[in-house]
Amino acid sequence: MKINRHASVLGAVLAAGALVLSACGSDNNTAGGSTSGAGAPAPTGTAQVDCGGKKALTAEGSTAQKGAMEAFIAAYGQKCQGYQLAYNPTGSGNGVKNFTGGQVDFGGSDSALKKDKGEVDAAAKRCKGNPAWNLPLVFGPVAIVYNNKDAQELTLTGELAAKIFSGAITDWSDPAIAAANGGKALPAKKITVVFRADESGTTDNFQKYLSAAGKGAWTKDAGKKFNGGVGQGAQGSAGVADAVAAGDGAIAYAEWSYAQDKNLAMAKIDSGSGPVELNAQTAGVAIQSAKVKGTGNDLELDLKSLYSSNTPGAYPLVLATYEIVCSKGYDADTAKAVKAFLTVAATDAQGQLQEAGYVPLPNQFQSKLLTAIQAIS
Amino acid sequence: MTTATTDLDRPATPPAFQEISPGRKFRNRLATVLVTGAFLVAMVPLVWVIWTVLAKGLHRVLNADWWQKSFGGLTSRNPGGGVYHAIYGTLLQGLLCAVIAVPIAIMVAVYLVEYGRRSRLAKAVTFTVDILSGVPSIVAALFLYALWVTTLGLPRSAFAVSLALVLLMIPVVVRTTEELLKIVPDELREASYALGIPKWKTIVKIVLPTAMSGIITGVMLALARVMGETAPVLVLVGYNQFINYDPFQGNMASLPLLMNSERLTTNAIGEARVWGAAVTLVLIITVFNLLGSLLSRLTAIKTK
Numbered sequence: 055m056k057i058n059r060h061a062s063v064l065g066a067v068l069a070a071g072a073l074v075l076s077a078c079g080s081d082n083n084t085a086g087g088s089t090s091g092a093g094a095p096a097p098t099g100t101a102q103v104d105c106g107g108k109k110a111l112t113a114e115g116s117t118a119q120k121g122a123m124e125a126f127i128a129a130y131g132q133k134c135q136g137y138q139l140a141y142n143p144t145g146s147g148n149g150v151k152n153f154t155g156g157q158v159d160f161g162g163s164d165s166a167l168k169k170d171k172g173e174v175d176a177a178a179k180r181c182k183g184n185p186a187w188n189l190p191l192v193f194g195p196v197a198i199v200y201n202n203k204d205a206q207e208l209t210l211t212g213e214l215a216a217k218i219f220s221g222a223i224t225d226w227s228d229p230a231i232a233a234a235n236g237g238k239a240l241p242a243k244k245i246t247v248v249f250r251a252d253e254s255g256t257t258d259n260f261q262k263y264l265s266a267a268g269k270g271a272w273t274k275d276a277g278k279k280f281n282g283g284v285g286q287g288a289q290g291s292a293g294v295a296d297a298v299a300a301g302d303g304a305i306a307y308a309e310w311s312y313a314q315d316k317n318l319a320m321a322k323i324d325s326g327s328g329p330v331e332l333n334a335q336t337a338g339v340a341i342q343s344a345k346v347k348g349t350g351n352d353l354e355l356d357l358k359s360l361y362s363s364n365t366p367g368a369y370p371l372v373l374a375t376y377e378i379v380c381s382k383g384y385d386a387d388t389a390k391a392v393k394a395f396l397t398v399a400a401t402d403a404q405g406q407l408q409e410a411g412y413v414p415l416p417n418q419f420q421s422k423l424l425t426a427i428q429a430i431s
Numbered sequence: 432m433t434t435a436t437t438d439l440d441r442p443a444t445p446p447a448f449q450e451i452s453p454g455r456k457f458r459n460r461l462a463t464v465l466v467t468g469a470f471l472v473a474m475v476p477l478v479w480v481i482w483t484v485l486a487k488g489l490h491r492v493l494n495a496d497w498w499q500k501s502f503g504g505l506t507s508r509n510p511g512g513g514v515y516h517a518i519y520g521t522l523l524q525g526l527l528c529a530v531i532a533v534p535i536a537i538m539v540a541v542y543l544v545e546y547g548r549r550s551r552l553a554k555a556v557t558f559t560v561d562i563l564s565g566v567p568s569i570v571a572a573l574f575l576y577a578l579w580v581t582t583l584g585l586p587r588s589a590f591a592v593s594l595a596l597v598l599l600m601i602p603v604v605v606r607t608t609e610e611l612l613k614i615v616p617d618e619l620r621e622a623s624y625a626l627g628i629p630k631w632k633t634i635v636k637i638v639l640p641t642a643m644s645g646i647i648t649g650v651m652l653a654l655a656r657v658m659g660e661t662a663p664v665l666v667l668v669g670y671n672q673f674i675n676y677d678p679f680q681g682n683m684a685s686l687p688l689l690m691n692s693e694r695l696t697t698n699a700i701g702e703a704r705v706w707g708a709a710v711t712l713v714l715i716i717t718v719f720n721l722l723g724s725l726l727s728r729l730t731a732i733k734t735k
Contacts (some may be wrong), residue, residue, distance in 0.1 A: 060575075079499055079500065079501060079513075079515030079516065079519060079674050080499060080500050080501070080515070081501045081503030081504065081516075081673045081674050082500070082503070082504075082510055083501075083502070083503060083504050083509075083512050087585055110671075110673065110675065110681050110682075112669060112671075112682050117695055120507070120695055120696075121506065121507055121508075124505070124507055124672075125506050126507035127504060127672070128504045128505065128506055128509075131503065131504040132504070138503065138671075138679065140669060140670065140671035140672065140673060140674045141672075142669035142670045142671075142682065142692070143692065143695055144669075152669075155580070156586075157580070157586060157587055157669075158669070166648075277569050290695065291695075291697075292694070292695060292697040295697055296697075312697055315697045315698040316697060321529040354656060376517070406506075409508065409701055410506060410507070410508065
């Protein structure tokens with residue numbers, strides 16, 4: 055009798071649980087009418103996309119790509135009804151690790167696979183003996199954000215930035231800052247440098263920029279850890295943006311989208327051809343001047359040429375983030391879906407990138423990428 | 432014998448009512464103030480946390496979409512969507528964990544109390560369970576990652592999360608069940624034996640039903656605890672903004688994972704999502720606790 059009572063109670067609990075778990079939830083948010091943002095610029099070319107293959111792809115990696123990936127996923131779901139991709143923004147290091155470990159279908163990374171770290175070989179092993187390609191699909195400008203009530207506008211040169219972020223210039227009233235800003239000296243105030251405390255591809259690229267554009271003022275190493283030796287650390291780009299928003303006198307580097315979200319002031323960069331402010335157009339000009347150093351369909355970029363260029367009207371501090379994919383070695387289902395996703399990302403989704411803080415692909419790059427994507431098998 | 436006379440002079444019992452000395456009154460007041468003060472201090476963070484979570488997240492939760500939809504296809508700049516995918520993940524992972532952990536834990540407790548009393552094996556098991564209950568969740572998660580992904584070469588999945596939660600849940604349930612079985616009076620067992628009923632039947636029909644209401648409460652509390660665990664979901668499964676019904680394949684969201692992931696979205700929309708998910712998680716755990724006490728009341732042995 056008692057056993058029966060217990061059994062019935064347990065049964066009721068299980069039934070209730072099953073009811074909750076099987077009740078139909080929905081992924082369809084288009085009824086809310088927000089995925090195709092009104093007023094978004096027209097997509098830069100729609101493409102014939104061969105939808106199909108694996109229903110739910112997985113990818114993981116760079117946090118810098120998060121916003122772009124969300125736009126890609128939304129576009130992919132619209133173009134290929136019922137197809138999904140789950141992007142896990144856990145950082146470039148994890149992206150590469152989980153890609154080479156075979157846990158995700160492709161990785162997102164702020165830097166190309168490194169030969170000397172064994173990443174290239176590990177990736178080849180994961181792709182069943184075929185090379186992995188670095189496809190620079192997402193370009194996110196990095197803003198030098200600052201918080202100084204006395205400076206509505208600020209222009210920095212690469213050299214000046216290198217000096218500030220290595221501790222050679224410690225006060226806003228420094229004559230070198232005044233010289234770059236038309237001789238107008240700022241009131242004395244201590245400069246607080248805020249940097250990424252965690253390992254980050256943004257830091258890596260920022261330090262590469264400082265050493266390429268700093269005219270020798272940056273004597274420290276590049277790398278995913280900040281080596282400037284000054285300032286205070288903050289966790290993630292979000293933490294950096296928060297710290298700058300909260301601290302008068304602070305200066306830091308963060309992806310454009312974070313600067314936009316927090317309404318932070320962004321410095322103009324003068325690479326020798328006059329101050330250039332950060333916007334999609336100026337960053338696009340810079341990307342166009344970048345050179346590919348990978349071979350064939352591996353589109354690894356030569357960042358030195360990008361960062362040290364003094365092309366007029368170019369904002370050179372752009373973070374190129376890669377999708378790391380297998381050239382061959384996927385099973386047929388996965389290959390088909392990966393190709394479809396990347397094709398949508400490189401074409402239809404480009405129109406929504408700017409409002410998410412990224413730069414749409416210049417045409418020259420778009421066609422190179424599409425050639426590479428079509429070659430995946 | 433000299434003391435006998437003085438004893439006779441005293442009244443046999445002291446007077447029932449004595450004037451309370453000022454010292455005792457003072458100590459009484461002091462203790463009352465201290466105890467009440469400690470209670471209030473303990474309440475401050477609790478009320479504060481609940482207030483903050485509700486104030487920041489409640490407006491997002493009061494929306495039918497929140498409970499029925501996922502964030503599928505939405506970017507950080509699109510409001511709307513819901514956390515159905517994460518609620519499903521949290522409940523499914525908790526349920527799978529309970530299905531595996533509860534029978535094992537109850538059988539271990541039965542062995543410890545009914546069969547293995549004071550044997551060397553029972554002592555070893557108790558010791559191991561004690562150690563296991565002190566293992567931080569991140570260690571359980573990493574252990575399972577090493578076993579499941581590195582050694583066996585299996586993909587990360589929601590099922591792996593459930594297995595890590597099993598490691599965390601077993602010691603809790605073993606401990607509570609053991610204590611509850613111990614307080615089942617021996618007279619009940621003896622009465623049963625006297626009627627010629629075998630030991631296993633005594634355990635199944637007499638001992639366990641007597642302790643059942645407490646065991647269910649213990650299971651529910653343990654479940655509520657493991658459902659909020661963050662380390663296993665961070666290590667063993669990836670976030671997914673879409674609904675994934677399959678625990679063995681692909682990424683699956685859960686509420687703690689969703690909060691961790693959306694924390695990267697720095698704008699107001701992301702903040703609302705994180706706080707909304709926090710309210711949802713608190714609500715679900717509260718419901719589980721309430722359900723636990725309700726079930727224990729329903730299954731309690733009627734004592735006339």
